[in-house]
Amino acid sequence: MDLLDINDRPGAYPPSFYAHAATPLPRFPAADGDISCDVAVVGGGFTGLSTAWHLARRGYDVALLEASRVGFGASGRNGGQVGQGQRVEQDELEAMVGRDHARALWDIANQSVDLVREIAARDEVHATFHPGIIHAAHRARDVPGYAAYARKLRDDYGYDRIRALDREELRALVTSPAYHGGTLDTGAGHIDPLELALGLARLATGAGARIFESSRVLRIDAGDPARLITEDAQVTARHVVLGCNGYLGRLVPRVAARVMPINNYVVATEPLGRARQAEIIRHNHAVADSKFVVNYFRFSDDHRLLFGGTESYRYRFPRDIAGAVRRPLEEVFPQLEGVPITHAWGGTLGITMNRMPHFERIAGNILSLSGYSGHGVAMATLAGQIAAETIAGQAERFDVMASVPTPRFPGGATLRWPLLVLAMAWYSLRDRL
Numbered sequence: 001m002d003l004l005d006i007n008d009r010p011g012a013y014p015p016s017f018y019a020h021a022a023t024p025l026p027r028f029p030a031a032d033g034d035i036s037c038d039v040a041v042v043g044g045g046f047t048g049l050s051t052a053w054h055l056a057r058r059g060y061d062v063a064l065l066e067a068s069r070v071g072f073g074a075s076g077r078n079g080g081q082v083g084q085g086q087r088v089e090q091d092e093l094e095a096m097v098g099r100d101h102a103r104a105l106w107d108i109a110n111q112s113v114d115l116v117r118e119i120a121a122r123d124e125v126h127a128t129f130h131p132g133i134i135h136a137a138h139r140a141r142d143v144p145g146y147a148a149y150a151r152k153l154r155d156d157y158g159y160d161r162i163r164a165l166d167r168e169e170l171r172a173l174v175t176s177p178a179y180h181g182g183t184l185d186t187g188a189g190h191i192d193p194l195e196l197a198l199g200l201a202r203l204a205t206g207a208g209a210r211i212f213e214s215s216r217v218l219r220i221d222a223g224d225p226a227r228l229i230t231e232d233a234q235v236t237a238r239h240v241v242l243g244c245n246g247y248l249g250r251l252v253p254r255v256a257a258r259v260m261p262i263n264n265y266v267v268a269t270e271p272l273g274r275a276r277q278a279e280i281i282r283h284n285h286a287v288a289d290s291k292f293v294v295n296y297f298r299f300s301d302d303h304r305l306l307f308g309g310t311e312s313y314r315y316r317f318p319r320d321i322a323g324a325v326r327r328p329l330e331e332v333f334p335q336l337e338g339v340p341i342t343h344a345w346g347g348t349l350g351i352t353m354n355r356m357p358h359f360e361r362i363a364g365n366i367l368s369l370s371g372y373s374g375h376g377v378a379m380a381t382l383a384g385q386i387a388a389e390t391i392a393g394q395a396e397r398f399d400v401m402a403s404v405p406t407p408r409f410p411g412g413a414t415l416r417w418p419l420l421v422l423a424m425a426w427y428s429l430r431d432r433l
């Protein structure tokens with residue numbers, strides 16, 4: 001079953017608050033006839049749009065093929081948290097790949113947040129980068145570990161923008177009885193993700209890239225040049241970059257065996273007003289908690305609480321997304337019981353077994369970058385810059401990312417889903433115990 005088809009209307013944005021608030025770009029044409037280019041980019045999320053922009057700036061002739069609309073996928077629907085570091089914490093990374101490699105991965109992660117901050121400052125992007133993410137511990141016994149990690153980042157990585165919060169400090173910043181302490185990271189932040197994606201599309205076309213929407217790639221014939229087939233076009237390209245993440249389907253089975261789609265859900269409340277916002281989250285920080293099925297939330301610029309969480313392990317979105325997300329929202333903020341929810345939507349992301357991104361050369365001239373495991377706002381945006389420099393002959397950062405091994409899911413692309421359901425059900429049960 002293909003996630004591009006089952007939960008969304010073809011060629012339309014989901015009913016998200018972001019799509020409601022953004023001024024969408026005029027529709028780009030569908031690819032038609034014979035097209036040739038230096039680089040064909042598949043997917044119009046952060047990965048693909050950033051690749052197209054960075055390549056076009058370097059003078060490459062780029063054609064981006066998007067099955068639906070730009071920012072239609074996870075990039076236009078996510079929690080907007082621009083997290084610092086890799087998805088996997090540094091001590092775990094050091095154990096996984098050694099200290100030097102872990103250090104290089106940390107530096108790359110830092111560059112990803114800097115890149116989003118720089119892009120957000122451009123006129124083409126109609127979104128503001130708001131600094132600060134709070135990581136909140138839902139169990140008192142986890143609080144010392146949070147403080148120790150902040151110390152480690154300061155002592156071993158020279159990162160001084162994170163500090164530990166005890167229970168009182170945390171509750172002064174986030175008025176919730178659910179949390180016992182945590183950290184505040186002012187190097188991280190949050191942003192409207194659809195506006196970021198639309199801004200990247202403006203930057204890409206401004207630099208000369210051609211974007212095609214409603215242009216799903218049905219087949220890729222490897223070779224030099226490679227050939228990509230859509231319903232109405234045949235695209236010939238010297239290089240191909242795949243940025244399909246959770247929506248890849250079976251286009252490239254090798255990648256599908258390592259990057260698993262998983263759904264996650266977000267709601268927006270009615271605008272709560274500036275004063276009520278400050279009663280709930282004092283300084284407009286974003287928050288992510290320590291549950292295995294993470295709750296994450298922040299305020300929109302018009303003072304709505306945007307609250308996300310509630311994974312479900314079925315392909316199809318639940319009928320009542322608002323009802324499903326309301327439960328954790330009201331557990332975290334009992335004072336918002338019964339708050340009107342105006343928008344509720346789902347999206348699909350790509351996760352890997354070890355939660356590190358999966359960068360791979362599928363062939364000499366075909367790159368795939370995906371599997372950000374819920375940590376892709378910054379990393380997927382940087383992935384585009386890395387793909388562009390790799391094609392231009394500077395592959396150092398690509399190789400640092402690609403040399404973290406990505407295990408196949410047990411069962412590969414066919415049987416992975418039932419196994420994941422079992423594993424996830426166990427972990428989310430553990431959250432509740």
Ligand SMILES: Cc1cc2nc3c(=O)[nH]c(=O)nc-3n(C[C@H](O)[C@H](O)[C@H](O)COP(=O)(O)OP(=O)(O)OC[C@H]3O[C@@H](n4cnc5c(N)ncnc54)[C@H](O)[C@@H]3O)c2cc1C
Nearest residue numbers: 043045046047067073074075078079081217347375376377
């Ligand atoms: C609900 C939700 C909340 C999240 N919250 C956060 C968060 O707060 N912070 C964070 O860092 N990350 C978060 N993420 C993850 C983040 O959104 C993703 O890691 C990131 O957007 C991935 O970008 P991408 O460009 O690789 O993929 P996508 O944005 O998913 O783009 C892939 C695109 O490829 C297109 N496509 C697929 N197949 C084809 C084909 N055959 N032909 C043409 N086009 C094709 C799709 O239509 C889609 O537009 C969240 C994800 C979800 C779903």
